[in-house]
Amino acid sequence: xxxxxxxxxxxxxxxxxxxxxxxxxxxxxxxxxxxxxxxxxxxxxxxxxxxxxxxxxxxxxxxxxxxxxxxxxxxxxxxxxxxxxxxxxxxxxxxxxxxxxxxxxxxxxxxxxxxxxxxxxxxxxxxxxxxxxxxxxxxxxxxxxxxxxxxxxxxxxxxxxxxxxxxxxxxxxxxxxxxxxxxxxxxxxxxxxxxxxxxxxxxxxxxxxxxxxxxxxxxxxxxxxxxxxxxxxxxxxxxxxxxxxxxxxxxxxxxxxxxxxxxxxxxxxxxxxxxxxxxxxxxxxxxxxxxxxxxxxxxxxxxxxxxxxxxxxxxxxxxxxxxxxxxxxxxxxxxxxxxxxxxxxxxxxxxxxxxxxxxxxxxxxx
Amino acid sequence: xxxxxxxxxxxxxxxxxxxxxxxxxxxxxxxxxxxxxxxxxxxxxxxxxxxxxxxxxxxxxxxxxxxxxxxxxxxxxxxxxxxxxxxxxxxxxxxxxxxxxxxxxxxxxxxxxxxxxxxxxxxxxxxxxxxxxxxxxxxxxxxxxxxxxxxxxxxxxxxxxxxxxxxxxxxxxxxxxxxxxxxxxxxxxxxxxxxxxxxxxxxxxxxxxxxxxxxxxxxxxxxxxxxxxxxxxxxxxxxxxxxxxxxxxxxxxxxxxxxxxxxxxxxxxxxxxxxxxxxxxxxxxxxxxxxxxxxxxxxxxxxxxxxxxxxxxxxxxxxxxxxxxxxxxxxxxxxxxxxxxxxxxxxxxxxxxxxxxxxxxxxxxxxxxxxxxxxxxxxxxxxxxxxxxxxxxxxxxxxxxxxxxxxxxxxxxxxxxxxxxxxxxx
Numbered sequence: 185x186x187x188x189x190x191x192x193x194x195x196x197x198x199x200x201x202x203x204x205x206x207x208x209x210x211x212x213x214x215x216x217x218x219x220x221x222x223x224x225x226x227x228x229x230x231x232x233x234x235x236x237x238x239x240x241x242x243x244x245x246x247x248x249x250x251x252x253x254x255x256x257x258x259x260x261x262x263x264x265x266x267x268x269x270x271x272x273x274x275x276x277x278x279x280x281x282x283x284x285x286x287x288x289x290x291x292x293x294x295x296x297x298x299x300x301x302x303x304x305x306x307x308x309x310x311x312x313x314x315x316x317x318x319x320x321x322x323x324x325x326x327x328x329x330x331x332x333x334x335x336x337x338x339x340x341x342x343x344x345x346x347x348x349x350x351x352x353x354x355x356x357x358x359x360x361x362x363x364x365x366x367x368x369x370x371x372x373x374x375x376x377x378x379x380x381x382x383x384x385x386x387x388x389x390x391x392x393x394x395x396x397x398x399x400x401x402x403x404x405x406x407x408x409x410x411x412x413x414x415x416x417x418x419x420x421x422x423x424x425x426x427x428x429x430x431x432x433x434x435x436x437x438x439x440x441x442x443x444x445x446x447x448x449x450x451x452x453x454x455x456x457x458x459x460x461x462x463x464x465x466x467x468x469x470x471x472x473x474x475x476x477x478x479x480x481x482x483x484x485x486x487x488x489x490x491x492x493x494x495x496x497x498x499x500x501x502x503x504x505x506x507x508x509x510x511x512x513x514x515x516x517x518x519x520x521x522x523x524x525x526x527x528x529x530x531x532x533x534x535x536x537x538x539x540x541x542x543x544x545x546x547x548x549x550x
Numbered sequence: 551x552x553x554x555x556x557x558x559x560x561x562x563x564x565x566x567x568x569x570x571x572x573x574x575x576x577x578x579x580x581x582x583x584x585x586x587x588x589x590x591x592x593x594x595x596x597x598x599x600x601x602x603x604x605x606x607x608x609x610x611x612x613x614x615x616x617x618x619x620x621x622x623x624x625x626x627x628x629x630x631x632x633x634x635x636x637x638x639x640x641x642x643x644x645x646x647x648x649x650x651x652x653x654x655x656x657x658x659x660x661x662x663x664x665x666x667x668x669x670x671x672x673x674x675x676x677x678x679x680x681x682x683x684x685x686x687x688x689x690x691x692x693x694x695x696x697x698x699x700x701x702x703x704x705x706x707x708x709x710x711x712x713x714x715x716x717x718x719x720x721x722x723x724x725x726x727x728x729x730x731x732x733x734x735x736x737x738x739x740x741x742x743x744x745x746x747x748x749x750x751x752x753x754x755x756x757x758x759x760x761x762x763x764x765x766x767x768x769x770x771x772x773x774x775x776x777x778x779x780x781x782x783x784x785x786x787x788x789x790x791x792x793x794x795x796x797x798x799x800x801x802x803x804x805x806x807x808x809x810x811x812x813x814x815x816x817x818x819x820x821x822x823x824x825x826x827x828x829x830x831x832x833x834x835x836x837x838x839x840x841x842x843x844x845x846x847x848x849x850x851x852x853x854x855x856x857x858x859x860x861x862x863x864x865x866x867x868x869x870x871x872x873x874x875x876x877x878x879x880x881x882x883x884x885x886x887x888x889x890x891x892x893x894x895x896x897x898x899x900x901x902x903x904x905x906x907x908x909x910x911x912x913x914x915x916x917x918x919x920x921x922x923x924x925x926x927x928x929x930x931x932x933x934x935x936x937x938x939x940x941x942x943x944x945x946x947x948x949x950x951x952x953x954x955x956x957x958x959x960x961x962x963x964x965x966x967x968x969x970x971x972x973x974x975x976x
Contacts (some may be wrong), residue, residue, distance in 0.1 A: 212638075
C-alpha cells in the first residue's frame with residue numbers, strides 16, 4: 185500500500201465536525217471535497233507547499249516548504265520523509281531538515297544534493313515549481329543535540345553532511361548560545377561549500393563560533409591526526425559528525441582509541457544516495473509467491489529493485505529502509521542487509537525489500 | 551499425440567488477475583487442449599492456431615503491454631486527477647441544485663448531474679482504480695487497496711469476485727460466476743431449469759437494482775450452497791454489506807433529504823407553509839437520489855452486460871483451457887469479450903469498458919490508454935485471423951436481451967460468430 189504523510193494535529197472540534205459531514209460524503213471523506221479548494225487542508229495527512237528553491241552550490245539547493253498545518257517542530261539534526269510526484273509517480277525520500285524549528289515564517293527547509301541519475305533530486309533541483317504540493321511524512325532521527333546544550337561543541341561535516349549540522353547551528357544561533365563551537369567542514373572546492381556564505385557570516389558575527397573550511401581538492405582529505413591541530417581540545421567536546429562512510433570510520437577509530445566514545449555522535453544516514461555501503465554478496469534468485477514472478481539480483485540490487493525489473497508490482501515508500509512500506513514475509517532463504525552487509529533471515533520474518541538483497545535463493549510472500 | 555512432447559505441468563493460477571506468469575518456463579499448450587472441446591464450435595479460432603502461433607501472439611501482447619507501461623507518466627496522472635476532480639465538482643453542483651429540489655428545473659438539473667457523477671465515479675474511476683490501473687503512481691489517494699466506491703458493494707468483496715475470479719476465469723463455463731451471475735441462463739451450454747422462465751422478469755429487476763445484485767453476487771451463493779464457505783466468513787461478508795449499505799442509504803435517503811427539508815423550512819417565510827415545503831423538499835430530494843441511483847444502475851448494467859454476453863463472444867469448457875499458456879489466455883480474453891462503438895464522451899461514461907477487449911487483455915492498464923492501443927490490438931487480430939468483437943450499443947445490447955429471452959426457454963444454439971477481423975491496416 186502506498187505511503188501517506190503523517191496525520192496533522194487538528195483540533196477535536198474540527199475533527200468532530202468533519203466526522204458529522206461524513207454521512208454526506210461517504211464513501212469519500214469531507215477532506216476529498218475540501219482539497220478541491222486547497223490541497224493543504226487535508227486532515228488525513230500533512231502536506232506542504234514549496235515556496236522557494238534557493239541554489240546553494242552548483243549541485244545543492246535548498247527547498248523551502250510551508251506546511252499546511254502549523255509545524256509541530258523537530259529536533260535540529262533530524263530528517264524528514266518527503267513525498268513528491270515526479271513524472272506521474274509518487275516518490276518518498278528522507279532529507280535532513282536544514283531549517284531550525286523556530287523559523288518565524290513557519291517554513292521548513294531541506295537541502296538535497298543533486299544525485300546524477302537520481303529521480304527526486306534532479307527534479308527538485310531543475311524542474312520543481314513554487315506552489316507544488318508535497319506530502320510530509322514523519323520526522324525521525326536520533327542525531328540531535330543533547331538537552332541541556334553542552335558548553336563546548338565540535339561539529340565535523342563533509343559535503344552534504346553539513347545538512348543536519350546546519351539545522352543545529354541555526355537553532356543554537358537563534359537561541360543566542362553560539363559561545364564555544366568549533367566546526368570543521370570539508371568540501372572539495374570553496375564554491376562547493378553548502379551554506380558557505382551563511383557559515384562565514386556566522387563566524388564573523390560570533391567570536392564563539394570557529395569555522396575551519398577544509399578544501400579537500402587543495403589540502404587533501406582530513407586525516408584523524410590533524411584534529412589535534414584544528415581543535416586541540418577535541419576530547420573534551422561533545423562532537424557531532426556527519427559525512428561519507430570513510431570519514432566516519434576513520435574518525436570513529438580515533439575516538440575509540442584516544443577519546444571518549446560517548447562524546448561522539450555520528451550520523452550514518454546519507455540521504456538520496458545508493459542503498460548503503462555494506463559488504464556485497466553474490467546475490468541470488470527471488471520467488472515472489474503471490475505474483476509467481478521470479479527475479480534475480482546480482483547482489484547489488486535490493487529485492488525491491490530486482491522484483492520491479494522483473495515486472496512485479498511491489499509496495500514501496502522511502503526505498504532506504506526507513507518507512508517499512510515495502511515489507512513482505514520471508515518464506516525461505518537468507519538475505520543480506522545492504523547497509524551493513526549483515527546476512528540474516530528467518531522464515532516468517534517481515535523483511536524490508538528495499539534494503540535487502542537475496543543471498544542465494546529466497547521466497548518472499550509478495 | 552507425439553510421444554516426445556511431454557505435457558507441461560499445470561501451474562495453478564495464482565490469485566492475481568492477468569495471464570499466467572511469463573517466467574514459467576514450460577508453458578506450452580498441451581496438444582490435448584487443442585483437440586478436445588469445440589464440438590459445437592468447429593471454427594473456434596483457438597483450435598485453429600498452432601501452439602507456436604499462440605506463443606508468438608502472447609509475446610506480441612506482452613510487448614504492447616510493456617510499451618505502454620514504459621510510457622506512463624505525467625499525462626496519465628493528470629488525466630486521472632482531472633477526472634476525479636470533475637466527479638467531485640459534479641457532485642457538489644448536483645447536491646447544491648438538489649437543495650432546491652422542490653423546484654422542477656433544479657430537480658431535473660440536480661438529478662441529471664448526480665446520475666452522471668455516480669456513473670463517472672463507478673465506471674471510469676472506481677472500477678478502474680480498484681483494478682489497480684493507477685497503482686503505478688504510488689499515490690495513497692488513488693490506490694486499489696484504499697479505494698471505496700459510491701455503490702452498495704464493499705470494495706474488498708468486489709475486488710475478489712471481480713478482479714480475481716472473473717478476470718482470471720473469463721468465460722470459462724462453471725468457473726466464471728459472472729457468466730449469467732448465477733441466476734441467468736446466458737449460454738446455451740447451461741442446463742435449463744424451469745426457474746429460468748422467470749429470467750426475462752428478474753433481468754429487468756436486476757437492471758434497475760444492479761448495485762445490490764453485484765453486492766449479493768460477491769457473496770458467492772454457489773460456494774455457500776456447496777458448503778465451501780464457513781459460516782463465520784459469510785457472516786463477516788454480510789456484515790460488511792450491511793455497513794456499506796447503511797452508509798449509502800443514510801447518505802442518499804436520509805441525510806441529503808433532511809438537509810433539503812431543513813433549508814426549505816428555513817427559507818420559506820410563513821409558519822404554516824414552512825412545514826409543508828420541508829416535507830415536499832424531503833421527498834423530492836429522496837426521489838432525485840433514487841432516480842440517480844436507478845439511472846446509474848441501468849447504465850452500468852447495460853455496459854457490463856455488453857462486455858461478455860453479445861452474440862459475438864465465445865465461452866469455453868474447462869477442458870478447452872486446461873494447461874492454458876500465456877498466449878492462450880490472451881486469445882480467450884479476446885474471444886470472450888466484446889466492445890461497444892462510440893465517441894470519447896461515451897467511452898468516458900462507459901468507464902472505457904466499451905473497450906472491454908482491451909480491458910480484458912490488460913486489466914491493470916490505465917483505462918485512458920485503451921483507445922490508443924485499440925488499433926494495435928485490431929492489427930494483431932487481423933494478422934492472426936482472430937475476431938475483434940465490437941458493435942454499436944443498440945446492436946450489442948439487443949443481442950444480449952434476445953439471448954436472455956430465448957434462453958429462458960429450453961434448448962437454444964450457440965449464435966453464429968463473426969469470423970476473423972479484416973479491415974484497416976496500420
